[in-house]
Amino acid sequence: MPLSTKNRALQIAVLVETDNGWGRSVVEGVADYAQRFGPWNLLIDPRDHSRGWSLPDRWRGDGIIARVSTPLHLEEIARCGLPAVNVDNVFENQEGMGQVTTDEHSWATMALSHFRERGFTHFAYFAPPSHEYSKKGAQAFFAVVTADGHDCHVYRPGYRGGRRISRDEEHNRIHRWLSHLPKPVAILAVDARRGRQLTEICSLERIRVPDEVAILAGDTDEFLCNLSSPPLSSIAVASQRIGHEAAAMLDRMMQGHTAPIKPLSIPPVRVVGKQSTDVLAIDDPMIVQALRFIQTHAFRGIAVEDVLREVPVSRRYLELQFKRRIGRLPAEEIRRLRLERGRELLTQSDLSVEAISAACGYAGATQFGVAFCRQFGATPLAFRRKLTRS
Structure with missing residues (x-):
């Protein structure tokens, strides 16, 4: 001590x-x-x-x-x-x-995962030039998006941080950028203030959020995120x-x-999901139905066979479409949702590992612990001790 x-x-x-x-x-x-x-x-x-x-x-x-x-x-x-x-x-x-x-790589990876599980294939990063934050966030998000095989459109208005421009000029520059982005597009904003700025401009210019533009704020500010219209999804940094x-x-x-x-x-810590990213940008209704089923029932011990009983497609088709659209197989998506919930409960609650494993749909603490360690490189207890170490 x-x-x-x-x-x-x-x-x-x-x-x-x-x-x-x-x-x-x-x-x-x-x-x-x-x-x-x-x-x-x-x-x-x-x-x-x-x-x-x-x-x-x-x-x-x-x-x-x-x-x-x-x-x-x-x-x-x-x-x-x-x-x-x-x-x-x-x-x-x-x-x-x-x-x-904050670990910028983990931050960017968490944002991309949130977007990919909703089926997005077009991505952008929004951070007007400012001395308030570094360029590392943009670099990290650009790196993970391109490594995933996609383009990342970074907002570059052509002036340096510290330059004062009028509100109207800034609005026009951002609107032009938004207009030229491929749709539907998922945008990671550097922070809650900039995320809310995007929702305001989209509202004024009649750009639909989240249907055309999904917006995720890089940090959580409950006042700004709840005040946004629609309410703003955000990354809860530690x-x-x-x-x-x-x-x-x-x-x-x-x-x-x-x-x-x-x-x-x-x-x-996690993504706090709200309406600004509450969309599935996928044009295959069967895959949308399968994703919705997984998101609703992942913590009830379901397997891929349960998903196939819900949607009338072959296992091969389901796996090919999941891999193409969200970058994971159906079984991997079920496991990811369970383990993310487990990590959140370890972080945000005092529940025992046994109770958390049950809440995540695992048959027992041993099964949960093995999967958790494989995913995050530490046992659930070691992960919790690291969070609370003093």
């Missing part, structure tokens, strides 16, 4: 914006660690009238956790001369600075865990340990 090296309360600056769901969740993770292993006094999101960081002159700190997004941020942290951990990936491999971020792990890393650094050379990458 980590122990602070001093009896007094340590002074920690948390330079992470709290005006969005991701930032608030990161700060909650830091606060959870501070309450368990402190005492720490947290200086949270100190900003002046210009919305820039502004550490009080009288603040005498011991460490910093920050979302570093500009060279000025790096300069200010270096000037403090304190142990620091970065929770973003705009700047990487900064000597002497720890880093905890932002609270990122905050907790960043605090643990900072604690070790304040005790004299050097910053890890490699960033700690945290995989996302």
Whole structure:
């Protein structure tokens, strides 16, 4: 168990914006660690009238956790001369600075899997130029889509981050891009704010969501996702865990340990499905019927034979069409749904492995454990311990 090296309360600056769901969740993770292993006094999101960081002159700190997004941020942290951990990936491999971020490859793979199981074969990535996020998300999604044998259309409006353009000009540029995309298309937006921007433009331009354009936000902000019309599907990144792990890393650094050379990458938790991706982009009604049956009954111990009793097609035809349209065989899709539910229950609940295996449609914990380990590289108990380690 980590122990602070001093009896007094340590002074920690948390330079992470709290005006969005991701930032608030990161700060909650830091606060959870501070309450368990402190005492720490947290200086949270100190900003002046210009919305820039502004550490009080009288603040005498011991460490910093920050979302570093500009060279000025790096300069200010270096000037403090304190142990620091970065929770973003705009700047990487900064000597002497720890880093905890979302695993971009897992994030992109989760998004593609969500789209592929709905039958999409056209994909796009939306992230207007900005200093608020790196290009790694676009690169990761482009890589997994092309590796799957498909094209990925990335929004490139032709200007750099930081340039100010009018709302109307931005609207027109995005509308032109949307108009030229092949339909139906599945779009991964970098975050919830940009995802909601897409739904607004689609609504104004009478582009049907999700029938023509399915939209998945790269992070979850319940306020923005629920306010969107239609409600916005999103990827639940492990932002609270990122905050907790960043605090643990900072604690070790304040005790004299050097910053890890490699960033700690945290995989996302799951896709929170809502109406913006609630569609099956498949023109074969039999395959749609089979997919719906699997999605409804996967956790009841069904097998491919049960699916074939539901749809009057041959097993070979069913397997060929599944492989072509969603990249998996029917048996693989059943197994994927069960294991994803198992991973979610391990993450979000305190249910026993036996109860989770039953909830996922497995005959017993041993069968579930073998399948889970084969899929995720760890036993269910080891996976849960890793999530809750301190």
